[in-house]
Amino acid sequence: MTGSAEDEYRVVAAGVEKAFGANRVLKGVSFTVRRGTATAIIGPSGSGKTTLLRTLNALDRADAGVIRVDDVELDFGTPVSKPDVRRFQSRSGFVFQGHNLFPHRTVLQNVIEGPVFVQKRPRDEAVAEAVALLDQVGLADKQDRYPYQLSGGQQQRVGIARAVALKPQLLLFDEPTSALDPELVGEVLSVIKDLAVEGWTLVIVTHEIQFAKQVSQQVLFTDDGLILERGTPDEVIGDPKEERTRQFLDRILNPL
Template sequence: MNEPNGSAIEYRVEAEGVEKAFGDNKVLRGVSFKVARGTATTIIGPSGSGKTTLLRTLNALDRADAGVIRVDDVEIDFSTPTTKPEVRRFQSRSGFVFQSHNLFPHKTVLENVIEGPVIVQKRPKEEVVAEATELLEQVGLSDKRDQYPFQLSGGQQQRVGIARALALKPKLVLFDEPTSALDPELVGEVLSVIKDLAVEGWTLVIVTHEIQFARQVSNQVLFTDQGIILERGTPDEVIGDPKEERTRQFLQRILNPL
């Protein structure tokens, strides 16, 4: 069910000139980047730098005001009018893992995972349940399938959220600070699942404040500041030997707090 790594570079995501404003606040200022198929890209940067908004534009949860974004085989020029079917087709190419789990409280773990494939994708329930059972085993929750979210820890709820995103068979998986709402002792279990997905060759874009995790899991790191990508490269380049003074200041504060 995973997306295997390919030998030739194939870009799963291509974004060009992406802009987004909320009122007078310009959050994204002509952002451009690419994500290769079967790779993990992490987005780091200070609060308010546009990280989450950039991620949400990749799924049109926040519609860009301008720019072109292609995810897999679907491209949208956000400077022109778009129809609801076009946006739905664009959104169907990716799965989104939220900070706060966003599980249905009145549904069991299994019901949460199968909701999208059965209701939205109209796939046969028996087939979806079999796949969901495999996914719950993959994230270490096969024994929790009949429990409800309130019976789970925060880390377990987040792992259900990951399984729910994967159940849609997305070409791209988006993570919005997946550990920010967790107690420190629960962070590791979620990061471990994401690392496994990276090893398996899923295409991932992850907004995170876990710098050491970004260094371990990433093929590409993007450092954002004031609505632009100020620096990009491998983890060794951006985190290990940043070229920009602003990047160095940010990493110094995160890695060596007072």
């Protein structure tokens, strides 16, 4: 599989396999993500959603298959070097379920960590951009606070600002609202919607079905390590073709 930065696709995955011991979590998954679009990955617990997302940043290295993110391609059927993995990982920013902020560093220090110490960018430049990002996510007045002084929603917004500060080609979100109290979910989803409107390329694992419908141009429904259905939100969520997709959505959207 070949490609270049000029291609219309920001992500191309082909035949991605991943197992943990005897458990085959991904079974030859293939899909593409167009640049400047949002893709939502939905499906039941244990269907492989998070593992699939983590392979896109090599947090979990695939056992087989090829993944290209922007201009960097890894063929997991061959030995992959650490420098190649670092280049691959530098193309994306990852927003975790549980914030993963450095507890002993302020909000501002958390956001500038990657640009200054990983990307070796000038500190003054990184600070100015971090302050602007914190303003964008509604936390301009929190830059000197520590994570324990913030709500869960505020911590997650800091996590988003930290990922965006790296200026990646791709932003990956792993259930970004799953650890939040219900009243805090909206503030985080609003920030992600703004990023989608700005034209960032997003891949979002989410259980917020209505949010997936509103923000994404593509929805992937996963089950048992496979992508069973893909298409626009209207196709997959509004008029699913697969019985398994219909069962899942009915259970989520029409709980007893």
